[in-house]
Amino acid sequence: xxxxxxQYSPYWEDKEKNKKKILEILSxxxxxxxxxxxxxxxxxxxxxxxxxxEPFNVEESPTLKFFSxxxxxxxxxxxxxxxxxxxxxxxxxxxxxxxxxxxxxxxRKIHLFSFAKEEKFYDAGxxxxxxxxxNLRIGLSICYxxxxxxxxxxxxxxxxxLIINIANWPVTRIEHYxxxxxxxxIENQCFVIGVNRVGYGGKDxxxxxxxxxxxxxxxIVCIKDEEKLIEAEIDLNLVKKVREQFPFxxxxxxx
Numbered sequence: 001x002x003x004x005x006x007q008y009s010p011y012w013e014d015k016e017k018n019k020k021k022i023l024e025i026l027s028x029x030x031x032x033x034x035x036x037x038x039x040x041x042x043x044x045x046x047x048x049x050x051x052x053x054e055p056f057n058v059e060e061s062p063t064l065k066f067f068s069x070x071x072x073x074x075x076x077x078x079x080x081x082x083x084x085x086x087x088x089x090x091x092x093x094x095x096x097x098x099x100x101x102x103x104x105x106x107x108r109k110i111h112l113f114s115f116a117k118e119e120k121f122y123d124a125g126x127x128x129x130x131x132x133x134x135n136l137r138i139g140l141s142i143c144y145x146x147x148x149x150x151x152x153x154x155x156x157x158x159x160x161x162l163i164i165n166i167a168n169w170p171v172t173r174i175e176h177y178x179x180x181x182x183x184x185x186i187e188n189q190c191f192v193i194g195v196n197r198v199g200y201g202g203k204d205x206x207x208x209x210x211x212x213x214x215x216x217x218x219x220i221v222c223i224k225d226e227e228k229l230i231e232a233e234i235d236l237n238l239v240k241k242v243r244e245q246f247p248f249x250x251x252x253x254x255x
Contacts, residue, residue, distance in 0.1 A: 001136075004029070004036040004076075005210040005230040007223060009199025013052065015043040019066055026074060029229050034099075034134075036229070037195045038067075038080035039166050039210075040143050041092065045201040046168035048121045053085035056093070056106060064095065064103055072101035077133055081142065081166050084108070089123045094140050094166055096131045105131045107140035111148050118144075128154045136161050136236065139190075143167040146180040146194075149187065156188030157252050161239045163188065167196040170204040178209055178222070185213040189242050189249060191234050198227055215242040 008025060011017040022038075043063055044052050054061040058068055063082045071078050077099050084093035084106070092109040108125025112118040128151055131138045139155030139162070146165055155163055163184055169177040177196065185192040191214060198208040212220040212232045221232045243249060 001034050001234050001236055002031060003193060003212065003232050003234060004031075004033040005193065005195045005212070005221070005223075005232065006036055006038045007195060007198055007208045007210040007230055008039075008227045009206075010043065010045050010197060010201070012201060013044050013047050013049055015052070015063065018043045022070070025227070025229055026070070029074075031231055033074070033076045033231075036074070036076050036078045037164055037166065037193050038078065039195050039197040040081045040094075040168045041083060042080040042166075043082065045197070046116075046143075047083070047202075048116075048118070050083060050085070050090040050121055053083040053090045056084050056086065056095070056103075058103060067095070067097055068101040068103065071097045071099055075099050079140070079164055079166065090121065091125060092118070092122050092142060093125075094142050094164075096138075096140065098133060104133075105129055105140070107142070109142040109145065110151060111145045113144045130155065130158060130160060139163045141165045143169060146177070146184065149184070152184045152188055153252065153254060156190070156249055157254065159243075159249070160188070160190055161236055162191045162193065162234075165192065165194045167194060168201060168206065169196050171207045172204075174207060174209055178211065181211055181213050182217045182219070185215060186217040189215045189246070190239055191215060191236070198225060215239050
């Protein structure tokens with residue numbers, strides 16, 4: 001399965017410029033992808049400006065419409081993030097779109113980053129989300145969620161094949177990001193895709209390190225400080241082989 005990790009430096013809180021930039025980078029792609037993953041709050045950066053929020057409706061959300069068109073035009077499944085509004089509430093949301101352009105799932109970030117006062121601006125999600133496409137089970141997560149293994153044990157117990165984490169994780173704590181991605185892969189014996197941004201966002205600097213980790217913790221790819229669509233090939237048969245050889249998941253006791 002060929003996957004694309006869209007690591008880029010978004011213009012701060014400027015959705016229209018970022019749409020153009022994304023299309024420019026995608027136009028350079030020489031491969032076809034079955035899945036492309038974009039970073040957290042893809043078109044805005046990690047912003048507390050809830051005025052940027054949009055409803056979870058393709059007809060009313062320019063962001064969902066844009067990515068629905070991207071999925072159709074490039075014939076790929078994709079996941080990306082945006083600021084979602086529902087009634088008077090705002091959420092940090094990951095959405096998943098299939099290659100036909102249909103929005104098939106959303107995950108609202110459960111663990112809000114209190115260090116940056118994220119909980120002052122956003123409401124938290126309250127449930128794990130698993131997407132199923134082409135006999136592939138994918139667990140969804142956003143950035144800070146990585147620090148809380150309880151969510152991912154639910155995905156492991158549900159036997160997902162792949163975990164996606166979209167992030168805006170600054171360079172000051174990037175080694176944590178690298179190690180946590182590997183830990184989540186090892187403990188749940190599945191592939192993990194982590195996609196982070198690069199460049200400056202607000203006062204923070206990001207160096208990417210977008211990665212694909214295999215079910216035994218090996219780094220298939222990890223790219224630093226480059227703005228590009230990163231290509232990686234993952235063999236999903238490896239998930240079954242590892243779990244059969246080392247049936248550790250059978251011993252989980254969630255207490």
